[in-house]
Structure formats: structure tokens, C-alpha cells
Amino acid sequence: MLDLLVAGGLVVDGDGRPAYPADVGVRGDRVVAVGPLPHAGAHRRIDATGLTVCPGLIDPHSHSDWSILGNPTAQSTIRQGVTTEVVGNCGVTYAPLGPASRIAAAAALRGFGYDGPVDWRSFGDLLDRVASIRTSQNLAWYVGHSALRDAAGVGTGTPTAEQLAAMAELLAEAMDAGALGMSSGLEYGSGRSAGTDELVALAAVLRTRGGRYASHIRNRDAALGDAVEEFFTVARAAGGRAQLSHLNVRHDTGAGPDAWGRAVERLVAERSGGTDVLADMTPYADGIGMATGLLPPWLLADGPAEAAALLGDPDVRRRLRHDCDRYWRFVHRGQWDRVTLQASPATPELEGLSFPEIARRLGGDEWDAYFDVLAAAGPDLAHVQLLARLFTDEHVGEAIRHPLFCLGVDAYTSRIDGPLAARSRHPLFFAGHVHYLTHHVRDKGTLTLETAVHKMTAMVADHFGLPGRGRLRTGSFADIVVFDLPRLRETATTRAPHAYPVGVPYVVVNGTLVVDEGSHTEATPGRYLARQH
Structure with missing residues (x-):
């Protein structure tokens, strides 16, 4: 029976x-x-x-570890048929934690609907906490490189020998708890301050334990080639098991017309040479991002609260208008209309508005609006999220079609009610996976159904080492x-x-x-x- x-x-x-x-x-x-x-x-x-x-669909690049404690039934993703999510991406995980990062994590998790205690320290302790509440979907985890830096007290500085050893020990503990490997986010947060030598040193821990390296690389516009080379340097040091997260080029940010093509040729060459590497792509031309990604390191050096306070200084703001040319560089070309405020703990009434709309409400121009939102966030400045139209539809299609790209969403599981609904104001969170099947398979014919399903199931399971899935x-x-x-x-x-x-x-x-x-x-x-x- x-x-x-x-x-x-x-x-x-x-x-x-x-x-x-x-x-x-x-x-x-x-x-x-x-x-x-x-x-x-x-x-x-x-x-x-x-x-x-x-x-069941498998998301190769999810941030549901941010929201799962507040949404263990995984409402928005499980209802799309997503049964497994690979989480802990882009260097940002809420473990391991040090004294300062524990406070920041508690504030961030409240915004994602979790009001319980943040009393864990190690990565394994966080996994135990998630297991204790139980979840509707399966989860496979990376540990975040930025979390390692923050827990070791490095912040946005350069680690001492002792701090680097502490990071390596924390990474080894996470690997022993079953982490897939380490992810990095090199365009924002403390990960942006890391040098290649630091990443290579940590990659040695991955090599000894059979772990993987995933990276939101340092640049996806004018310096894409250099960022891809750095990625493969670290990947080789890690033993050649790697995931190049959302390999794409943001529209109108200075990348050469053939930059993406050359990056993909590099991916193909590495794969042909024996590196166990794939990339992933998102289903929409829109994507989420950290508001602090535009800010220069000097502003963030003393932490988010101090950075927010400095934003009250008119001279600092004038300097920043010329010193924020990073991350989403299209805003320096006057294209703030592409950007909306996705999540803002201190100004929730502005969430979902474009920056031209916010500027009209607050007075001043879009840069003033951006600085005002960050200043209001205070110590929660790092938790302000943006959403923007990042790519052209044609670019999305060519990446989705490529045989070395699996299909992810780069979002987190949400729900239609409660705190998570307030910060999930885009179809990305509720229909991103379905969009592959409706828009790209059924309506546009970007992929056949069988190929799309393969890129969302077996291809992911094989690459990430998820046997039986x-x-x-x-x-x-x-x-x-x-x-x-x-x-x-x-x-x-x-x-x-x-x-x-x-x-x-x-x-x-x-x-x-x-x-x-x-x-x-x-x-x-x-x-x-x-x-x-």
C-alpha cells in the first residue's frame, strides 16, 4: 500500500x-x-x-535564511513549488555572531518578522534554532564571509593575523556543522573591505573540508573582468567547487558591450578545464540590493550609527554626491527613477515609492531623499533595502538560456500578511519561480519546459551535492x-x-x-x- x-x-x-x-x-x-x-x-x-x-524546485540562490525564523511555513516559496532553498548567500548570514553583530542581527530579524531571542552565537547554534521551529521546505546553508568578519571584530578594517585566524576557526566550525561552504558579498558591507589574500586564506579551510565558494563578486560593470578573475583565484584556492552568483551586467553602468560575453567565456573555459563551477540568473529585470552598497568605506568605518549621524552634515552630503559612484552606478547618470525603496525600518511610510516620489514628499532631490532615508535609519542603516530595474529583458533572456546557468530568484520567502508583507513589495517574492514557467517557458519560449525544470531541479541538486533531490x-x-x-x-x-x-x-x-x-x-x-x- x-x-x-x-x-x-x-x-x-x-x-x-x-x-x-x-x-x-x-x-x-x-x-x-x-x-x-x-x-x-x-x-x-x-x-x-x-x-x-x-x-520540487530548488532555488540555488536564496536569502530565505533572513526570513525563515519569521516565516517557517515558507508561504510565498512553497506555494510556488519550491521544496529546497540554498541559503546564506552574498556573505550575509545571521551567524556566527559577536557582541556587536548580535545586536545588529536582532534588529534585522525583527524587520523580517522574528521577535524571538537572538541567543545563538555559532553557526551550528543558529541551525539548531531553525530546526527547533521546523520549516516547510528543506534548507542547505552557506556561512557568510561578512558574518565571519563581523563576529571576529574585523568590521570594515583589515584583519590582523589573530582576527584572520579567528575567522578561519569560525568557518571551520560552520563547516563541521554541515555548511556547504562560504559565500562572499564583495560590493557592500564589511565584505567589500576584504582583499583577495584574505579570501584565499579562508578558501584553504574550504579546500580541507570539501566545501564550496559562492560569491556576489566585486563588480558587475566596468571592472567585471577583474572581478571574475578574482572569483576564480579564490575558487581554485577552495579546491575548484564554486558558484558565481547572479552573473549579469547592470544596464548602463559602464560595462563594455561584450563584457558579459567575455565573462561567460571565462566561465565556460574554467568549467571545461575541470572547475566545478556554475552561475545563476534571476527571472526579472528587477532586483533587490543593499542601500549601503552605494556608500564609500570611509563613511562606514565607524559603524552604521556613526555613518547615519554623519549624514546630517551638509558637507558630508556634498562629498558623498561625488564619492558614491559604486554598486548601482546608473544613479550617477541621473536614473533614480529606476530605484524604489524596498525596506526601511525608520520610514516604512515611504516603502514602495520611487526615489523621485520620495524626493517630492521630502523636498530636495533624489540624493537628498537617499541620504534622508539612511540618516533616519540610524543604527539600522545597513538594513535599508532598495529594488531597481537592473537589467534589460534581452540580457535576462540570454543568461537564462545559457547551459551553465541555473535558475534562482535572489529573494527570500515571504507572506501576504505581517511584517514580511510590508517589505516584500514586488512579484519577485511571490511569483519569481513561477515566472520562469509562465513567462520564459509558456509565453516567450526562452526555454523548453524540460530544460527549465532541469535548471531548477537536478542541475542544482547535482552541483550543490544534494543527493536524492x-x-x-x-x-x-x-x-x-x-x-x-x-x-x-x-x-x-x-x-x-x-x-x-x-x-x-x-x-x-x-x-x-x-x-x-x-x-x-x-x-x-x-x-x-x-x-x-
């Missing part, structure tokens, strides 16, 4: 092969049969006639999504973003129905997917 039978569907198995009609039998947490099962008995039978059945085959874990491709619809829009998609009636995680007839069951069967030794 089966526990669950998904009968009569069109199976897209994750390997990229053509879809085929089959039944899927589940017992416990495993798929026990894929094929014709006309006489199988089951405690629960799902009629999938006319529907597509595929492995990403495929529908006998013996695999029963992570399954059933969707209605013709009727699949993104109900979230830029004007009304807080809506879950339509057309994903069933989602199964480790053999347990988490979405049943379109409704969340509140089940939390997710697991921590530790690095495989």
Missing part, C-alpha cells in the same frame, strides 16, 4: 528528457515507483490528469510539485504584489503534502541538508 499516489500526470523528471505520462508512487519520504501503476492502492490518491508533475525516480526523496501549466498564473503584480500564484495545487516535501488543493496544510516536514562529506 502506497502512502501517496500521484496518478495520470505528465512527468518532467528533472533530467531534461522529454515529458512522459506516468504515475508516481510514494511511501514514507521516498518515491518508490514512477510508471504505470493502474492497480496500486494508496492512502491518498491525487488525480493529476492534465497536470504536470516534476521534482532534484529528480523524480525510484529511490529519490519525495519532493514533488504538481502544476497546471496552461492555467498557471502570477497573480502578484507591481501594483498589487501580495498574492500567491494560481495553478500549483499540490506540493509534497519529504513525502508530506504541504500544499493540498492549493491550500497550505501548515505542515513543516523540511530538513537541514548538510554538506555531504
Whole structure:
């Protein structure tokens, strides 16, 4: 007797092969049969006639570790069929923590809907806390390089030999707790102050433990080539297992017309030479970013509270207008209309507005509006987030099509109510994964269905070392999504973003129905997917 039978569907198995009609039998947490099962008995039978059945989607680049404590049922992502998320990206994790970073983490997590104690210190302690509340989806974690710096007391400075040794020890502890590896974010926060030698030294810890290196690289415009070279220097030091996060070029920021193409040629060459490397791309031309990414290191040297205070000085503001030419360089070309305020702890009434709109409300120009929002944030300055139209549609399409790019969203799991809704004002959070299937597969034909599913399932599982995930085959874990491709619809829009998609009636995680007839069951069967030794 089966526990669950998904009968009569069109199976897209994750390997990229053509879809085929089959039944899927589940017992416990495993798929026990894929094929014709006309006489199988089951405690629960799902009629999938006319529907597509595929492995649960795996997001290779998620920030749901920021929001999972406040949203353990993973409402916005699980309802899209996402059963596993690779988190801890871009160098920003809320562990390990030192005395100062613990205070900052507590403030940030409150903004993401978590009001419990922040009483952990080590990376393993944080994993235990998440496990204790249980989650609807599976999670595989990187530890953040910026978190290592902050916990070791480095901040935006250069680490001493003792501090670098402390960072290496913290990284080793995280790896022993099962972290996939280390991620870096080299365009903002304390990670921006790290030199290549520091990253290479930490990469040696990854090499000894079979870990991976993922990076939001240092530059994605005029100096993209140098940033990619640095990435591969660190990746080789780590043993050649790496992920080049969201490899793309922001529109109108000074990159040469062939910069992205050359970067991808470098990726292909490294892969052909034996480096276990892939890249990922996001589904929209829009993306989120840290507001502090534009600020120069000298302003941030003494911490966020002091930086916010300095923004009250007119002379400092005048200097910054010429010294913020970094990160989203298109604002220096007068294109503030591309930017909206995504999250602002001190000025929530301005969230969702473009900077020209904020400037009209507050007086002054867009730079004044930007400085005003950051100054108001005070010690929470680092938690101000922006959202902007970063890419052209054509560039998004060419990256999504490339065979070495898996498909991520670069967001976090959210929900339509509570604090998270207030800071999730874009369809990215509620329909990013579905957008690949509706817009890029069904409507535009950017990819075939089988290729898209492969890039969102088996390709990710194989690369990140998640055995038994990403495929529908006998013996695999029963992570399954059933969707209605013709009727699949993104109900979230830029004007009304807080809506879950339509057309994903069933989602199964480790053999347990988490979405049943379109409704969340509140089940939390997710697991921590530790690095495989």
C-alpha cells in the first residue's frame, strides 16, 4: 500500500528528457515507483490528469535564511513549488555572531518578522534554532564571509593575523556543522573591505573540508573582468567547487558591450578545464540590493550609527554626491527613477515609492531623499533595502538560456500578511519561480519546459551535492510539485504584489503534502541538508 499516489500526470523528471505520462508512487519520504501503476492502492490518491508533475524546485540562490525564523511555513516559496532553498548567500548570514553583530542581527530579524531571542552565537547554534521551529521546505546553508568578519571584530578594517585566524576557526566550525561552504558579498558591507589574500586564506579551510565558494563578486560593470578573475583565484584556492552568483551586467553602468560575453567565456573555459563551477540568473529585470552598497568605506568605518549621524552634515552630503559612484552606478547618470525603496525600518511610510516620489514628499532631490532615508535609519542603516530595474529583458533572456546557468530568484520567502508583507513589495517574492514557467517557458519560449525544470531541479541538486533531490525516480526523496501549466498564473503584480500564484495545487516535501488543493496544510516536514562529506 502506497502512502501517496500521484496518478495520470505528465512527468518532467528533472533530467531534461522529454515529458512522459506516468504515475508516481510514494511511501514514507521516498518515491518508490514512477510508471504505470493502474492497480496500486494508496492512502491518498491525487488525480493529476492534465497536470504536470516534476521534482520540487530548488532555488540555488536564496536569502530565505533572513526570513525563515519569521516565516517557517515558507508561504510565498512553497506555494510556488519550491521544496529546497540554498541559503546564506552574498556573505550575509545571521551567524556566527559577536557582541556587536548580535545586536545588529536582532534588529534585522525583527524587520523580517522574528521577535524571538537572538541567543545563538555559532553557526551550528543558529541551525539548531531553525530546526527547533521546523520549516516547510528543506534548507542547505552557506556561512557568510561578512558574518565571519563581523563576529571576529574585523568590521570594515583589515584583519590582523589573530582576527584572520579567528575567522578561519569560525568557518571551520560552520563547516563541521554541515555548511556547504562560504559565500562572499564583495560590493557592500564589511565584505567589500576584504582583499583577495584574505579570501584565499579562508578558501584553504574550504579546500580541507570539501566545501564550496559562492560569491556576489566585486563588480558587475566596468571592472567585471577583474572581478571574475578574482572569483576564480579564490575558487581554485577552495579546491575548484564554486558558484558565481547572479552573473549579469547592470544596464548602463559602464560595462563594455561584450563584457558579459567575455565573462561567460571565462566561465565556460574554467568549467571545461575541470572547475566545478556554475552561475545563476534571476527571472526579472528587477532586483533587490543593499542601500549601503552605494556608500564609500570611509563613511562606514565607524559603524552604521556613526555613518547615519554623519549624514546630517551638509558637507558630508556634498562629498558623498561625488564619492558614491559604486554598486548601482546608473544613479550617477541621473536614473533614480529606476530605484524604489524596498525596506526601511525608520520610514516604512515611504516603502514602495520611487526615489523621485520620495524626493517630492521630502523636498530636495533624489540624493537628498537617499541620504534622508539612511540618516533616519540610524543604527539600522545597513538594513535599508532598495529594488531597481537592473537589467534589460534581452540580457535576462540570454543568461537564462545559457547551459551553465541555473535558475534562482535572489529573494527570500515571504507572506501576504505581517511584517514580511510590508517589505516584500514586488512579484519577485511571490511569483519569481513561477515566472520562469509562465513567462520564459509558456509565453516567450526562452526555454523548453524540460530544460527549465532541469535548471531548477537536478542541475542544482547535482552541483550543490544534494543527493536524492532534484529528480523524480525510484529511490529519490519525495519532493514533488504538481502544476497546471496552461492555467498557471502570477497573480502578484507591481501594483498589487501580495498574492500567491494560481495553478500549483499540490506540493509534497519529504513525502508530506504541504500544499493540498492549493491550500497550505501548515505542515513543516523540511530538513537541514548538510554538506555531504
